[in-house]
Amino acid sequence: MAKQLFQKPKGTADLLPAESIKWHYVEETARLLFSDYQYAEVRTPIFENFDVFARSAGDTSDVVTKEMYDFKDKGDRHIALRPEGTAGVVRAFVENKLFGPEHAKPYKLFYVGPMFRYERPQAGRMRQFHQIGVEALGSESPALDAEVIAMAVDFFQTLGITNLKVKVNSLGDKESRENYRQALIDFLKPHFDELSQDSQERLEKNPLRVLDSKDAKDQEIVADAPSILDYLTEDAQSHWQKVQQYLDALGIDYEIDENVVRGLDYYNHTIFEVMTKSKALGHGWSTITGGGRYNGLVSEFGGPEMAGVGFGIGLERLMLLLESENAPLPEKNKLDIYVANQGQDTDITAMQMVQAIRSFGYSADRDYEDRKLKAQFKTANRLNARYMITIGERELAEQSAHLKDMATGKETSIKLAELYTNLPEYIKSPEDEGE
RNA sequence: GCGGUAGUGGUGAAGUGGUUAACACACCGGUUUGUGGUUCCGGCACGCGUGGGUUCGAUCCCCAUCUACCGCCCCA
Numbered sequence: 205m206a207k208q209l210f211q212k213p214k215g216t217a218d219l220l221p222a223e224s225i226k227w228h229y230v231e232e233t234a235r236l237l238f239s240d241y242q243y244a245e246v247r248t249p250i251f252e253n254f255d256v257f258a259r260s261a262g263d264t265s266d267v268v269t270k271e272m273y274d275f276k277d278k279g280d281r282h283i284a285l286r287p288e289g290t291a292g293v294v295r296a297f298v299e300n301k302l303f304g305p306e307h308a309k310p311y312k313l314f315y316v317g318p319m320f321r322y323e324r325p326q327a328g329r330m331r332q333f334h335q336i337g338v339e340a341l342g343s344e345s346p347a348l349d350a351e352v353i354a355m356a357v358d359f360f361q362t363l364g365i366t367n368l369k370v371k372v373n374s375l376g377d378k379e380s381r382e383n384y385r386q387a388l389i390d391f392l393k394p395h396f397d398e399l400s401q402d403s404q405e406r407l408e409k410n411p412l413r414v415l416d417s418k419d420a421k422d423q424e425i426v427a428d429a430p431s432i433l434d435y436l437t438e439d440a441q442s443h444w445q446k447v448q449q450y451l452d453a454l455g456i457d458y459e460i461d462e463n464v465v466r467g468l469d470y471y472n473h474t475i476f477e478v479m480t481k482s483k484a485l486g487h488g489w490s491t492i493t494g495g496g497r498y499n500g501l502v503s504e505f506g507g508p509e510m511a512g513v514g515f516g517i518g519l520e521r522l523m524l525l526l527e528s529e530n531a532p533l534p535e536k537n538k539l540d541i542y543v544a545n546q547g548q549d550t551d552i553t554a555m556q557m558v559q560a561i562r563s564f565g566y567s568a569d570r571d572y573e574d575r576k577l578k579a580q581f582k583t584a585n586r587l588n589a590r591y592m593i594t595i596g597e598r599e600l601a602e603q604s605a606h607l608k609d610m611a612t613g614k615e616t617s618i619k620l621a622e623l624y625t626n627l628p629e630y631i632k633s634p635e636d637e638g639e
Numbered sequence: 640g641c642g643g644u645a646g647u648g649g650u651g652a653a654g655u656g657g658u659u660a661a662c663a664c665a666c667c668g669g670u671u672u673g674u675g676g677u678u679c680c681g682g683c684a685c686g687c688g689u690g691g692g693u694u695c696g697a698u699c700c701c702c703a704u705c706u707a708c709c710g711c712c713c714c715a
Binding site: 517518581 | 640641667668669674675676688689705706707708709710711712713714715
């Protein structure tokens with residue numbers, strides 16, 4: 205008798221109808237908005253060759269070193285479940301030769317789908333999580349940096365999130381970064397003993413990450429650190445200035461923060477975060493989007509020297525945010541008509557009735573359990589039915605049925621033949637109800 | 640990977656080393672009501688995350704394990 209009870213794997217979730225309807229809404233909002241910006245959807249594999257991610261994210265990032273879901277398949281291939289979206293998109297861009305001259309540049313893409321990271325789950329942070337992201341490939345224009353930021357802001361505002369903060373920074377080009385890296389190390393070295401252990405380890409490997417340490421002492425030290433913005437080469441500086449001009453022109457309220465750094469190593473030039481304040485995501489300001497430019501990545505994957513810029517949004521966190529901020533979200537679908545029947549003989553007619561209603565484009569449901577009328581009314585209420593059609597032995601004999609408006613309680617008797625041909629004339633559209 | 644808190648029915652939860660594991664909501668059945676949102680009555684955990692152990696006996700004690708939540712790391 206006692207069968208084994210299964211639990212879903214750690215860090216995964218079952219999205220039940222009450223939730224999935226909200227996800228659909230958010231995804232649909234993204235699709236519509238992104239399409240206004242002329243971004244089209246791309247669907248790449250959920251797993252890729254391990255090296256696709258190892259190559260792009262960089263060896264210093266934890267995403268590669270300890271969070272990757274990787275395994276050998278039966279052909280002894282080293283496979284990894286995608287931990288983020290950009291690498292796969294860039295791989296597809298190169299493999300499908302989308303860099304070719306026949307394709308307009310920038311080549312604008314967005315994606316929606318599951319990502320995987322092996323880490324300790326917390327609310328809004330799953331091992332299988334979902335991201336919506338965009339990538340614009342093949343243009344170095346700073347206008348695109350600004351557009352991508354604007355699009356992220358637009359998206360959140362469309363969803364009804366208002367208290368947003370945009371933080372931007374520039375990492376410059378390779379040369380800028382190397383110069384700065386050395387300067388930063390030189391600055392931090394004398395403070396080595398005061399740094400947190402994590403930061404001490406990062407000092408040589410990836411000193412920029414010391415900048416966004418959460419350790420209070422680290423933050424004190426870092427406050428006096430040189431700014432990367434003072435180390436930008438002329439070209440990088442020019443790009444950075446233009447990005448700001450565009451952002452100003454679009455009226456985007458942003459803040460320059462030299463301590464903003466990104467976790468993945470492929471970023472350069474403009475990087476940004478969109479933050480919001482919500483207790484659902486922790487204390488103070490929390491990041492809901494991160495993104496930036498990654499100009500070397502296409503060539504890293506064997507394509508030509510082509511630029512890229514994009515961002516990714518974590519959907520689990522976004523849903524938590526929308527719920528806690530009481531942003532408008534759809535509830536369960538309303539049922540147009542519930543068909544109740546009483547007596548064995550009416551069963552067939554009820555079956556035909558729901559099909560006929562559906563063929564008019566209305567949603568319809570019925571009782572399948574031969575329950576009493578009262579129970580059927582209860583169910584109709586629970587399903588939020590707008591109308592109910594009841595048919596009993598007597599109605600069947602007369603070839604008619606009762607149509608009841610559940611909101612007003614008004615009931616009318618209608619011939620079956622009439623219902624089958626002119627049902628829409630008896631049904632108010634939901635808009636007319638002024639809900 | 641590290642630290643902390645928790646795990647009783649569909650849900651919220653009470654509870655004790657020892658006969659039938661409170662209560663509420665939900666649900667189901669009946670009743671009342673003009674065919675629903677009302678009233679009243681009844682039903683609903685052979686089981687207390689899982690596996691071991693201690694004990695005459697454990698949901699309640701011990702160990703392990705799984706999962707969730709919070710913090711760190713990291714990041715979306």
